[in-house]
Amino acid sequence: VTPELRRVLDAWAPRPAYIRERHWNLIAVNGAAREVFGYGDDDHNCLVTFFTSVRYRATHLHWEAAAPGVVGRFRADAARYPDDPEFARIAEDLLAVSPEFAELWHRHEVSARAQAVKGIRHPEAGELIFEATVLPLADHPGHDLVLYNPQPETGTRERLERLAARHGLAAAS
Numbered sequence: 001v002t003p004e005l006r007r008v009l010d011a012w013a014p015r016p017a018y019i020r021e022r023h024w025n026l027i028a029v030n031g032a033a034r035e036v037f038g039y040g041d042d043d044h045n046c047l048v049t050f051f052t053s054v055r056y057r058a059t060h061l062h063w064e065a066a067a068p069g070v071v072g073r074f075r076a077d078a079a080r081y082p083d084d085p086e087f088a089r090i091a092e093d094l095l096a097v098s099p100e101f102a103e104l105w106h107r108h109e110v111s112a113r114a115q116a117v118k119g120i121r122h123p124e125a126g127e128l129i130f131e132a133t134v135l136p137l138a139d140h141p142g143h144d145l146v147l148y149n150p151q152p153e154t155g156t157r158e159r160l161e162r163l164a165a166r167h168g169l170a171a172a173s
Helices: 003-011 031-037 046-052 054-059 063-080 085-097 099-105 156-167
Strands: 017-020 026-029 115-122 126-136 144-150
Touching: 003 017, 003 026, 017 031, 031 115, 031 156, 046 054, 046 063, 046 085, 054 115, 063 085, 063 099, 063 115, 085 099, 126 156, 144 156
Parallel strands: none
Antiparallel strands: 017 026, 017 144, 115 126, 126 144
16 A cells, blocks of 8 residues: 555544455555454455454444345456456355355345445444445555545444544544
8 A cells, every 4th residue: 555545544534444455355444444343454355254254243233234235346346357266266255154145146236336334333432323435546446445434413423533532543644
């Protein structure tokens, strides 16, 4: 990740942000994403984490409702790279371990939404509801910048500010 993109991620604090590559592997995460979503060093792939992490599923407020869109967006991304076998490998691995993924994958639904709502139960801050926006990085084909903003009128902004103050998640200057 370039220093310029690292500064964008850091400046987005206290709001979560990360960069993922085309297979949905995280390649850069800001401190707020680590604190809010609990991303650690072994959370390497967003799709795999969504379907296999017990911790992630327990904190996601509307996991069942979000799952079809997640699979549909991954399928849409895979369609952009028909000669890339890594998408098929990730899907095959998940088919073997996640019945929920298998059911959704076999529907063959595609979703190309660039915006979504993500709600989590944070152990310190409580319920946090974010609007997520996925922005393709023109200078880095196949990479997306994913930015999270507190959804208005949910109390998320205030809870996030308190969490940021406790954990030193202020924006970089």
